[in-house]
Amino acid sequence: MNTFTYRKIKNASLYVLVCLFAGLTAVPLFAILGQVLIKGWRQLIVSDFFVKSTPTTLDALIALRSGEIIPGGIANGIVGTILMVLMATFIAIPIGIFAGIYLAEYKTSKYASIIRFLTDLLQGVPSIVVGVVAFIWVVIPLKSYSALAGSAALTVMMLPLIIRSTEETMKMIPNTMKEAGLALGTSYPIVILRVMLPSAFGGIFTGVLLAVSRVIGETAPLMLTALGSTMIQWDVTRPNSAVSLLIWEFYNDPNLQSLVWSASLFLLIFVLTLNIIAKQIAKKWRIQ
Amino acid sequence: MENTIKENILTLKDVCISYTPGQNAVNMVTADIQKGLITSIMGPSGCGKSTLLRAINRMHELYPGITITGDIKLNNKDILKMNAIEVRRMAGMVFQRPNPFPTLSIYDNVIAGYTLNGIKKTKDEKDEIVENSLKNVALWDEVKDVLQKKGTFLSGGQQQRLCIARALALKPDILLMDEPTSALDPIATNRIEELLVELKKEVTIVIVTHNMSQAARISDYSMFMYLGDLIEYDTTKKMFTNPQDKRTEEYLTGKFG
Amino acid sequence: MSDKAFKTLLWFAASIILIITGGMLYSLTSGAIPAFKQFGFFEFLSSSEWNPTEGSEKYGALAFIIGTIITSILGILFCLPFSLPVALFIGEYFKGKKIASLLGTIVDLLAGIPSIVYGLWGFYALRPIIMSLGLSPQGFGILTASPVLGIMIIPYAASLSAEFIRMVPNDLKEGAYSMGATRAEVIQHIILPISGSGIFSSYILALGRALGETMAVTMLIGNANGIPNSIFDTGNTMASIIANQFGEAYGLKLSSLIAVGLLLFLITAIINFIGKLIIKRNNL
Ligand SMILES: Nc1ncnc2c1ncn2[C@@H]1O[C@H](COP(=O)(O)OP(=O)(O)OP(=O)(O)O)[C@@H](O)[C@H]1O
C-alpha cells in the first residue's frame, strides 16, 4: 500500500472515529431521559403527586400488593426545594452581583485578584464538603437540621457562579459606556447600577439560572443539613425535605422504589428546562 | 477675530498630567479658550490631546495613578477643586465611538443626564428638552416617530448626533469632543461638521481631531501639541497659512504624524 | 449614596468570599483536630482502619484516599475516548456549525443531570451488565462507579478542550494544509501539540470534579471500608464515606469524617490550582 492511500485511509478513519464517539456521547443523555420518562410518567400524572406528601412504607406496600398506584407524592420535597433554593438565591444574588462588580471594577488590584482566586477555589469545592461546613456553621449552633442550613450550603455553591458571570459580563461592557455616564455628571453608583448593570442583565440572569439549576438537584449537602421531612414543612428552622432527598429516600426503601422515577422525572424536567432557557438567554441577550 | 471682545471661558495654566511619575503626558500647557468659538487640538498620536481634553471633564479620576498639577479654570472656577459631578455638568463630553446607552430608548438617552442624576422634570418639560436637543443636532426629523426605539438601532452618524444631543440636553457651557468623527463615514462626518458650526451659537466647543482639513474647515482657533507640549496656539487661519514653529509646519505639511 | 459608601459596599460583598473560604478552612481544620490529635496526622493519612467499635475506635483515611484516586483516574480514562472526540468535533471538524452547537447543547445538558439521577441510572442500567458479565457478584464496585463518573465529567473535559482546540490559530493550520497535509495530520502535528497543555489542564480540572463527586459514586461503589484489592472490588471514596456515615456520626467519628472532608477540600483545591496554573502559564 503506498503512503498516499495510507494517509487517506488514516484521515478518513479519524473522521469516522471522531464522529462516532462524539455521537455516542449523546447516548447516556437519551438513555437516562428515556428510562426516567418510561418508568416515571405514570406516577407523575397522578393528580395528587404534587399536592400530597410522601406515603409511608406501609401504605405503599398495601398499594403495591393490590397492584394500585402508590398513593401520595412529593409535595413535601417540592416545598422544601423551593424554600431552600429561593432563600439561597435571594442571599446569593445581591452578594454575588456586588462582588462580581467589585472584581470587574478593580481588575488590577491585588485584593481583587485574591478574591478572584478564592472564588475559583470555592467553585471547585465538592458539594459534600460544603455540606459538612454548613453542618458545622448552622446545624451545630441551631442544634437542629434545618432548611436554613440547607440554604446556607446552596448559597455557598451559587455564589461563585453568580460572581464570575457578573464579572465576565461587566467586563465586556465597553469602558466608554461608563465614561459616557460619568461625563453627564452622573454619580458613580448610579452609573454602575443604572447604566452598566442593565446592560449586563442578560449575562447575569443566565448566570443566576445556571446557578439555580446547579443546586436544585443537589443531594449530598442537603443530606447533611436539611436531613428530610415526611410532611410539608414551612418552618425554616426545622428539618426539611427536598425533591432530591426524596429520590434518595425512595431509592433506599424497597416499597417506594417506583416513586423514584417520577420524582427523578420531575427534577430532570425542571433542571434541563432551566438549563435550556439559560443557554437561550445567553445566546440572544448576551450583551446589549 | 482681533476685533471681537475676547471672553475666556476656559483657562489652562501650567497644566501637567502624568500617568507615571516623572513623565508628563501633558507638559506645562497654558492657554485661554474663548467663549462661543470652536477650538481644535491637533498633533501626532500620543502627544497628549486626549489626556488634556479628558482632564477638563475630570475623566482622569477614573483611573488611579494619574496626577495633575496646574490650574484648569472653567468660568473662573477651579475645576480641580470643585465637585466632579458639577464639573461634568458644565462640561459635556462626546467620545470617539458613538456610545448611546444600549438599554435606553432614543428618548431616554437624550434625557439620561436628568433621569440618572435624579433631576425631576414633568412630562412636558422632558418632551421639550428632547425635541430641542434633537433639533439642535438635526436629528429630530429623522427620529421623531421612533423615539421609543433603542438608540443602538440608529446608524453610526445618527448615534453620534444622539450622543451630542445627550450632552447638549444638560445645557453645558463647553462641549469637549475627542475625535468625534473618526469612526464615521465622510457623509456623516460632513453633517456633524455642519452641525458644530451651527452649535457655536449655543456652546463653546473644543475638538480633538486628526483630520487637518476638518480643523481648517470648522475651527476658529487651533492648538498644535507635540510630545505633551503645546507648541503653537493661534487662529486657525494663521496657523495654517503662517505657522510659527517648524514642527507645526512639518506636521501640517504631512512631514510626520 | 456616596461613591465611598458604594465602593465600601462592593468591597464588603467581595470580602464575603474571603470570609467564606477562610471560615471553611478554619472550621474544617478545627473540626478535624480531635481526630488528628487522637490518631496523629500522618497516622490518620496512612492507616486504612475504620473501626467504630466503642472502646477501640480507630479511624484512618488511607482506604478512601486510594478509593478516590482509583475511581477518579479510572473515570478520566472512561471519559477520554468520548470527550476528546467531542472536543475535536466541536472545536475543529464542525467548528461554528449548527451540528456542533447541537452537540454542545447535548453535552451541556449532560452536565445538568443531577448526580443522584446518574446514580439511579448506574444502578438500574449499568449494574445488571456488570453482574451479568460476572465482574462483581452484587454489581457494585469501582468498576461500576467509574464509568458513570466518566460520563458525568465528559462535559467539563470536553467543553474546555474544545475551547483550546478552537483557539489554535488558523494560519498555522493553513500553513500545514498548503504543504499537502491531511486533516488528520494537521490535528496530529499542529492542533494537538499546540492545544496539548490546554487540553491537559481541562482533564486536570475534570479530575478535580471527579474527586468530589458524591451521590452517584455513593450509590454504586459498594461502600466497603477497606482498601480495594482491584478495580473489581468494592470500596469507598472520601466523598462517599462522608455521605454514608455522617448522619449517625458523633465524637471521634464525626471529627474523622470532617478530617476526611478537610483532606478532600485540600486535594481538590490543589488539583484545581494546578489546572488553572497550567492554563495561565500558557497564556490561553
Ligand atoms: N491609561 C494610560 N496609562 C499610561 N499611559 C497612558 C495612558 N493613556 C495614555 N497614556 C500615554 O500618555 C500619552 C498621551 O496619550 P493620549 O491618549 O493623550 O494621546 P493622544 O494625543 O490622544 O493620541 P491619539 O491621537 O492616538 O488619540 C501617550 O504617550 C500615551 O502612551
Ligand SMILES: [Mg+2]
Ligand atoms: Mg486620543
